[in-house]
Amino acid sequence: MLRTPEEIARVLNSLVMRGEPIICDLGGGKTLFRSRLRFVDPARTYIIIELSPDEAANKTLQARPRATFHAEPGGWRVEFAAADPKPTTAHEGAAGIRLRFPEIVAGHRRREDERAQTPPQRELRCVVDEAGVMPFDGTMANVSKGGIGFLQYDPAISLEPGTMLKGCRIESPGEASIIVDMEVRYSQLRTLADGSQVQSSGCRFVNLSAKDTARIELLFGLKQ
DSSP: OBOSHHHHHHHHHHHHHHTOEEEEESSTTSSEEEEEEEEEOTTSSEEEEEOOSOHHHHHHHHTSSEEEEEEOOTTEEEEEEEEOOEEOOGGGSSSEEEEEOOSOEEEEETTOSOEEEOOTTOOOEEEETTTSSSOEEEEEEEEETTSEEEEEEOTTOOOOTTOEEEEEEEOOTTSOOEEEEEEEEEEEEEEOTTSOEEEEEEEEEESOOHHHHHHHHHHTTOOO
16 A cells, blocks of 8 residues: 555556556446556646546546546556546647546555455355444455455445545354454455456455454464
8 A cells, every 4th residue: 555645656657657557437337437547747746547438438537526546567456546537738738637646556466365265154244334434234255364354345335445444343153243444455346156246345454453363364264
């Protein structure tokens, strides 16, 4: 998770130099904005992305106050959110979309950690952000040895990188619930085997006690 403007600019400029495609999900997988990052302001106040060939996607993106984009360069997934999309002006070159400089860039190497699937006999319900602003139901699908939990939830909900989820309650049948805080690292839309879609977010456990760490490791079969 990168937070300093210098680090963020370095990653974004790398996407510019490589010509990496960037994608934004605008409607639960029904509308995808596909483009490329064209310019990163050296003063780190704004970025410019190219227009998508899909004019409807351009209009939908510009009607939103904020959008989350992702790219997948060289085995990594890079995700960032940017606000206030507006058409570029004539002096900024070819037509494009200007957005504020991102505050956070999240990145992870795909398949970085060995993951353990949730035991099929235990569907682990998770009340997400129960101690926060707007709780909602989800499912804790799996965890990794790297301290990352994977949430699945309603595709209409969007969690941006850096979002803090307070007091999430993971329910375990026959045992006391585990209460954890989590930080969203990245999110992506997934299609399940039955054709339905869910949002899936990789979330880092924050300030997890040794006791709850041991319970989670046992629950997901991570203890040898």
